Amino acid sequence: MAEPLIYELSVPGREGAKPPQLDVPPAELPVDLLREELPLPEASEVDVVRHFTRLSHLNYSLDEGMYPLGSCTMKYNPKVNEVAARMPGFTGLHPLQSEETVQGALYLMYHLQEAIQKIGGFAGVTLQPAAGAHGELTGVLIMQKYHLDRGETQRDTILVPDSAHGTNPASTNMCGLRTVQVPSDERGNVDLDALQSLVGEHVVGLMLTNPNTLGLFDENLEEIIALVHGCGGLVYGDGANMSALLGVMRPGEAGIDVMHFNLHKTFSTPHGGGGPGSGPVGVVERLVDFLPGPVVAQDAELSDDEAPYFTFVTPPKSIGPVKSFWGHFGVLARAHTYIRMLGDEGMKRVAEHAVLNANYLLSRIKDVYPLPYDRICMHEFVVAGHFAEAPGVRALDIAKRLIDYGLHPPTNYFPLIVHEALMMEPTETESQQSIDAYADILLKIAEEARTHPEVLHDAPHHTPVRRLDEVRAARQPVLRYRREA
Amino acid sequence: MVYIPHTDEERQVMLASIGVERIEQLFNDIPEQYRYPTLGLPEPVSEMEILEELQELSAANLNANQVPTFLGAGAYRHWVPSVVDAIISRGEFFTAYTPYQPEISQGTLQAIFEYQSMICDLTGMEVANASHYDGATAAAEAVLQALNVFRLKRKKIVLAPTVHPQYRAVVRTYAQGLGLEIVGDEDPTLPLTKVVELVDENTASLIIQSPNFLGELEDLTGLADEVHRRGKKALLAVATNPLSLGLLTPPGAFGADIVMGEGQPLGLGLNFGGPYLGFYTTRQKYARQMAGRVVGETVDVEGKRGYVLTLSTREQHIRREKATSNICSNQGLMVLAAAVYLAALGKQGFRKIAELNYHKAHYAAHEIAALGGYEIVSRRPFFNEFVVRCPAPVAELNHFLLEGYDYTIIGGYDLERDYPHLAQHMLVAVTEMNSREEIDDFVAALAEFRATGGYHG
Numbered sequence: 001m002a003e004p005l006i007y008e009l010s011v012p013g014r015e016g017a018k019p020p021q022l023d024v025p026p027a028e029l030p031v032d033l034l035r036e037e038l039p040l041p042e043a044s045e046v047d048v049v050r051h052f053t054r055l056s057h058l059n060y061s062l063d064e065g066m067y068p069l070g071s072c073t074m075k076y077n078p079k080v081n082e083v084a085a086r087m088p089g090f091t092g093l094h095p096l097q098s099e100e101t102v103q104g105a106l107y108l109m110y111h112l113q114e115a116i117q118k119i120g121g122f123a124g125v126t127l128q129p130a131a132g133a134h135g136e137l138t139g140v141l142i143m144q145k146y147h148l149d150r151g152e153t154q155r156d157t158i159l160v161p162d163s164a165h166g167t168n169p170a171s172t173n174m175c176g177l178r179t180v181q182v183p184s185d186e187r188g189n190v191d192l193d194a195l196q197s198l199v200g201e202h203v204v205g206l207m208l209t210n211p212n213t214l215g216l217f218d219e220n221l222e223e224i225i226a227l228v229h230g231c232g233g234l235v236y237g238d239g240a241n242m243s244a245l246l247g248v249m250r251p252g253e254a255g256i257d258v259m260h261f262n263l264h265k266t267f268s269t270p271h272g273g274g275g276p277g278s279g280p281v282g283v284v285e286r287l288v289d290f291l292p293g294p295v296v297a298q299d300a301e302l303s304d305d306e307a308p309y310f311t312f313v314t315p316p317k318s319i320g321p322v323k324s325f326w327g328h329f330g331v332l333a334r335a336h337t338y339i340r341m342l343g344d345e346g347m348k349r350v351a352e353h354a355v356l357n358a359n360y361l362l363s364r365i366k367d368v369y370p371l372p373y374d375r376i377c378m379h380e381f382v383v384a385g386h387f388a389e390a391p392g393v394r395a396l397d398i399a400k401r402l403i404d405y406g407l408h409p410p411t412n413y414f415p416l417i418v419h420e421a422l423m424m425e426p427t428e429t430e431s432q433q434s435i436d437a438y439a440d441i442l443l444k445i446a447e448e449a450r451t452h453p454e455v456l457h458d459a460p461h462h463t464p465v466r467r468l469d470e471v472r473a474a475r476q477p478v479l480r481y482r483r484e485a
Numbered sequence: 486m487v488y489i490p491h492t493d494e495e496r497q498v499m500l501a502s503i504g505v506e507r508i509e510q511l512f513n514d515i516p517e518q519y520r521y522p523t524l525g526l527p528e529p530v531s532e533m534e535i536l537e538e539l540q541e542l543s544a545a546n547l548n549a550n551q552v553p554t555f556l557g558a559g560a561y562r563h564w565v566p567s568v569v570d571a572i573i574s575r576g577e578f579f580t581a582y583t584p585y586q587p588e589i590s591q592g593t594l595q596a597i598f599e600y601q602s603m604i605c606d607l608t609g610m611e612v613a614n615a616s617h618y619d620g621a622t623a624a625a626e627a628v629l630q631a632l633n634v635f636r637l638k639r640k641k642i643v644l645a646p647t648v649h650p651q652y653r654a655v656v657r658t659y660a661q662g663l664g665l666e667i668v669g670d671e672d673p674t675l676p677l678t679k680v681v682e683l684v685d686e687n688t689a690s691l692i693i694q695s696p697n698f699l700g701e702l703e704d705l706t707g708l709a710d711e712v713h714r715r716g717k718k719a720l721l722a723v724a725t726n727p728l729s730l731g732l733l734t735p736p737g738a739f740g741a742d743i744v745m746g747e748g749q750p751l752g753l754g755l756n757f758g759g760p761y762l763g764f765y766t767t768r769q770k771y772a773r774q775m776a777g778r779v780v781g782e783t784v785d786v787e788g789k790r791g792y793v794l795t796l797s798t799r800e801q802h803i804r805r806e807k808a809t810s811n812i813c814s815n816q817g818l819m820v821l822a823a824a825v826y827l828a829a830l831g832k833q834g835f836r837k838i839a840e841l842n843y844h845k846a847h848y849a850a851h852e853i854a855a856l857g858g859y860e861i862v863s864r865r866p867f868f869n870e871f872v873v874r875c876p877a878p879v880a881e882l883n884h885f886l887l888e889g890y891d892y893t894i895i896g897g898y899d900l901e902r903d904y905p906h907l908a909q910h911m912l913v914a915v916t917e918m919n920s921r922e923e924i925d926d927f928v929a930a931l932a933e934f935r936a937t938g939g940y941h942g
Binding site: 002003005006007010014015016017018019020022023024025026027029030033034035036038039040041042043045048049051052053055056057058059060061062063064067069072074075076077078080082083084086087088089090091092093094095096097098101102103104105107108111115118119121130131132133134136137141144145160165166167169170171172173174175176177179216217218219221222245247248249250253254264268270271272273274275276277292319320321322323324325326327328329330331333337339340341342343344345346347348349350352353355356357359360362363364375376378399400403408409411414428429430431432460463464465466467468469470472473474477478479480481 | 487488489490491495496498499500502503504505508510511512513514515516519520521522523524525526527528529530531532535536538539540541542543544545546547548549550551554556558559560562564566568570571572574575576577578579580581582583584585586587588589590591592593595596597598599601602603605606607611612613615616618619620621622629649651652654655657658659661662663664702730731732733734735738747754755756757758759760761772778779780781782783784785786787789790791792793795796797798800802803804805806807808809810811812813814815816817818819820821824825827828829830831832833834835836837838840841843844845847848851866883887895898917920921924
C-alpha cells in the first residue's frame with residue numbers, strides 16, 4: 001500500500017505535539033514582520049508516529065538482512081553504540097561551553113584521535129570532517145597548503161587512478177587543482193609506466209584508494225609511493241576501504257601521508273539512510289601543523305596525575321575550520337565505543353574476516369559470474385553482471401531480481417572501468433550461512449538469466465513500487481509537494 | 486569475537502572453498518615489512534565495562550539541559566518532542582544506506598521529499614536539497630553555487646560581518662584555492678547598507694544572515710533587487726534560523742536566491758556540536774547549479790507514485806572532475822528528525838514554539854535592561870538572541886555564573902572572541918526551555934555580580 005504524504009494526512013485545525021504555556025508577559029509582536037501563512041501539515045501525534053512507522057516499513061535495512069554494497073561497508077551497527085551516543089552528558093552538551101565543563105567529551109575525543117593515529121600509523125588526526133568526501137576535501141587542502149608553505153606554488157595537479165571514487169576528482173576541483181587520470185594495468189593495479197610519465201614538479205599528490213575499488217591490494221604500492229615522493233608530491237590515501245587493513249597494515253607506516261577514515265564504514269557507526277557520516281583525517285608528522293582546527297590536546301601543565309586536562313588547540317598553519325564546531329560528536333562517541341570494545345586483536349579480526357568473507361563469496365560464484373581480475377581480493381570484489389549466454393541481461397536486472405528474493409543488491413555500475421560491474425562487500429559481520437544464502441540466490445539468478453530473462457527484466461515484482469521512471473524524474477522535476485489549486 | 490559470528494569449523498570450510506590454508510595467506514599482497522603491526526590500543530572491554538566508562542565521561546560534563554543555559558551562538562537548547570527520537574531510533578531508518586535502490590528505500594525517499602517540501606514552505610523558496618553537513622558548510626556551498634551560476638567567471642564574494650564567524654571561516658577554508666576575493670567583513674561594524682555597496686559586476690554573491698549573529702533582524706526589503714541591480718544578477722544568499730520562520734516573513738518572500746542555514750533548532754539535540762543539519766534552498770531556475778542530493782517524485786512501470794534520487798547528473802559520481810561540489814554522504818538521519826519534528830509540531834505547534842522564543846527573549850532583555858549596569862544593544866525586535874553590554878569582561882561574568890553564584894548557570898557567548906570592538910558584550914540566547922524562574926535567576930545573578938563588585942569597574 002502506498003503511504004500518503006504527511007500533507008495529505010493533514011486536517012485543518014488539528015494539533016500535534018503540544019508546547020508549554022507561555023509563563024512570561026508577552027512582548028509586542030512586530031506586526032509588519034510577521035509571515036502571512038505557515039503552510040505546514042496539521043496532524044496529530046499519533047498520525048505522525050503511524051505515518052513514519054509505515055514509511056519505515058518501506059525500507060530495507062541492515063537490521064533486516066545482508067547489505068553487501070561494495071565500497072559502502074554495511075557492517076552491523078552495534079546497539080551499544082546507540083546507548084553510548086545518547087548518554088545525557090553527551091547529548092546535552094553545548095559546543096561552546098567552557099572547556100572545564102566538557103572534560104568528559106574532550107577525553108573521549110582525545111582518545112579517539114589517539115586510537116585513529118595508532119590504527120593508521122599517523123602523527124596527528126582531526127575529527128572535524130563530517131563525511132568521507134569532506135575528509136577528502138580536508139586532505140587535499142592540507143596537501144595544497146603544505147606545498148604553498150614551502151614556496152612550491154607551481155604544483156597544481158592531483159593524480160587520480162581511473163578506478164577512484166568520483167569524489168576524488170571532485171574534491172580536487174573544489175580546491176582549484178587539476179585532475180590527471182592514471183590508468184590501471186591488466187592486473188588492476190596503478191599502471192607504473194603511466195604513473196612514471198605523469199609525475200613531476202607540477203604534482204601536488206596522488207590520491208590512492210588501496211585496496212582499490214576493485215577490491216584489490218595494489219601490488220606496486222611501494223613503487224607508486226616512491227615515484228610520487230620522488231617528485232616531491234604527497235600520497236593521499238582514500239580510507240573508504242580501511243576495513244580490509246585494520247591491524248594488518250598501517251598506511252602511515254607504508255608512506256601514505258594523509259588519509260581520511262570513514263567512521264560510518266570502518267568503525268561501525270550507522271549510515272542513517274545517507275548520513276551523518278564522519279571523516280577524520282590522519283596525517284604524518286610533516287603535515288600536522290596544517291590540520292583544520294581545533295584538535296584536542298592534553299595540557300600537561302594543567303593535568304595532575306588523577307585528572308588529565310584537555311583543551312582545544314588550533315594547529316599553527318591550519319587550513320582553517322572545515323565545518324562548525326568540532327565534528328560529529330555523536331558519531332565519534334559511537335566509533336570510540338566500537339574501538340574500545342575491539343582493541344588490537346579485534347581490529348585484526350575485523351580485517352581478516354572481512355577479507356575471508358569476500359573471498360568466500362567470490363569462490364562460490366566466480367565460475368558463473370565473469371571475474372575481470374582473477375586474484376585474491378581484499379574486503380570486496382567486482383564481477384561482471386553480464387553473461388555471454390544471456391546477452392539481454394544487464395547488471396541492473398540482476399540487482400533488481402535480488403530484491404525479489406528479499407536481498408539488497410550489490411553496488412552496480414561502479415567502478416566505471418569494469419563493464420556492467422557488480423561490486424560486493426559482505427563485511428565481517430555476516431555469517432557463512434548468510435553468505436551462502438546470498439551466493440545461492442546469485443547462482444539461481446544467473447540460471448534464470450539463461451532460462452527466463454524476462455523475469456529479470458521485469459524485476460522487482462513484489463515491492464511497494466516497481467522500477468521507477470528516473471528519466472521522467474530528471475526531465476520534469478517534481479521536488480516538493482504542491483497543493484491542489 | 487565481538488560482532489564476528491564465525492566458528493573455527495566454518496572458517497576451515499570457507500578457507501577450503503577459497504583454496505588457501507590460513508587466513509594470513511589472503512594478505513600476501515601486502516609488503517611483508519608492514520604486515521601485522523602492533524597497534525597499541527588499550528585492552529578491549531566488554532559492553533558492560535564500556536558503558537560504565539562512558540557513564541563516567543558523561544557525568545564529567547556539565548549537561549546544559551540540567552542547568553539554566555543562555556548560550557546560543559549557532560546551537561540552541563530546544564525541546565525535542567519524544568516522537569523524534571522514537572522514529573529516528575528505528576533500525577529501518579538508521580541502519581539503511583543512502584537510497585540508491587528506490588524500490589526498497591521508499592521510506593527514506595518519501596521522508597526526504599516531505600522534508601524538502603516543508604523546508605520550502607518554511608523558507609518561501611522553490612527547491613530544497615536533501616541537506617549539507619551544517620549551517621557553515623551550507624554557506625560555503627552557497628558560494629560554490631553562485632560561482633557555478635556564473636560559470637566561474639566571477640571571482641568576488643561579499644560577506645556581511647554579522648554572518649556567523651564560523652560560517653565566514655568555513656567559507657574561507659573552502660575558497661582558499663579558488664582565487665576569490667572575499668570582502669565585506671574586514672570592518673566588523675560595517676552596516677548592511679554599506680556592505681551592499683560592495684556588490685559589483687564581478688560579484689557572484691552577497692551572503693548575509695538574518696536573524697544575524699548578533700540576534701538582529703536585517704531589513705530585507707528591496708535588498709534582493711539592489712543586489713541584482715548592482716551585481717548584474719548576483720545572487721543574494723541569506724542564512725537564517727529556521728525556527729524564526731515560524732513567526733517571521735521568510736527570506737524567500739523578499740526575493741532571496743538562496744536561503745540556507747543551521748537546521749539544529751529543528752529537533753536536533755545539542756550533542757556537543759554535531760551531527761547537525763545544513764538546510765539549503767534555492768530558486769527553481771538554479772536547481773541544476775545546487776549541489777547535494779535531491780529527491781523527486783515520479784511513477785513506476787505501473788503508474789504508481791514513487792520517489793527517487795534525481796538530478797544526479799550534477800553530482801560528483803557522474804561529473805567527477807567537472808563537479809563543483811563533492812558532497813556524497815549528507816545528514817540523512819537529521820533530515821528525518823527535522824521532518825518528524827516539523828510534522829509533529831505542525832502548523833500551530835511550530836508557530837507556538839517560535840512565539841515562546843520571541844516572548845521569553847524579550848522578557849529577559851526587558852528584565853536585564855532594568856537592572857542598571859547592563860545595556861541591551863541589539864535593535865528590537867530580535868528573535869531569541871540579543872546582545873548585552875556588561876559591566877565587566879564576559880569571561881569573568883560567566884565564571885561567576887558557573888561557580889560563584891548560588892546556582893550553576895551557563896551564561897551567554899563572549900562576543901570579544903570574534904569581534905574585538907565588542908569587549909564586555911554577551912550574546913544571550915533564550916528559548917522555550919528557559920522557564921520564567923530560570924530567567925529570573927539569571928537576572929538576579931547578573932544583579933548580584935554587579936552589586937558584589939565581582940568585576941573591576
